[in-house]
Amino acid sequence: MTGLRIIRRLLAAATLAAAMPAHAECSRDIVVPVSSTGVSVIVGNGVFSGIYPDLFRSLGPRAGCHFVFAGVPRARQELMFETGKADLLLPATRTPARDVHGIFVPMVGHRAVLISLQSARPAIINAQDLLDRRDLRMAVVRGYDYGEAYQALVRELAKQGRLFVEVEPTAIARLLFVGAVDVTIMGPTILAGAINREARVQGMLDRLRLEPIPELPWQQTGVYVSRHSLTPDDRAILLELLERAAKSNVVMEGFQRYHRPEILSESVRPR
Known part of the structure; x- marks a missing residue:
């Protein structure tokens, strides 16, 4: 990171922190289970880093809130949120199922795409085309949800016996690398982050083939605040904190620091 970028980052964080209301204060620790998700959240040896943990650490003291992170698989992360734990x-894409349990604050625009390694394979043009290519094996992360079209595609591939389900994206990177599966669907930034942390797949980033499909359009991704576990006052404090962060564009700037333009152009844009 250049000196100028560091200065800009510090100034942005300082400006955002100064805008937070000094009187706001959470009544207890805020429980945040997380799993490794690209550079949005990085979990390693009990250390939590990445765009979102860094954001909460910078804003929490000013808001009078302390965030307690815990590393869990993505499917358990979803279950804990649904059950008020x-x-x-x-990070989470907005879906009707999640809206039942939380209030969504969008941070950036985002879309999942079909990802494979470069080859002479004819392009996949839509979801039906993928279903018809019965020689292609797909892997997904358990607990990821990009909407009903994604879920329908996953269910049909499972019926066809062509679906592999893993608990985290690094495992999928390894499967793609050795040719055990042919394609995956997720945000390219998620897979890119996993590749960068996995020594066994180095060089893979330069070989990625990204194919948007119309059934998986641009959506919004961000943070859900629980409707079940928080007091109304704590919920209001967190929603205000997140709205201010969203307006500052700090999350988009985080992606820009970590990723190549060609990865971002297919998967992340300002909200």
């Missing part, structure tokens, strides 16, 4: 769900 987690205060925040992040």
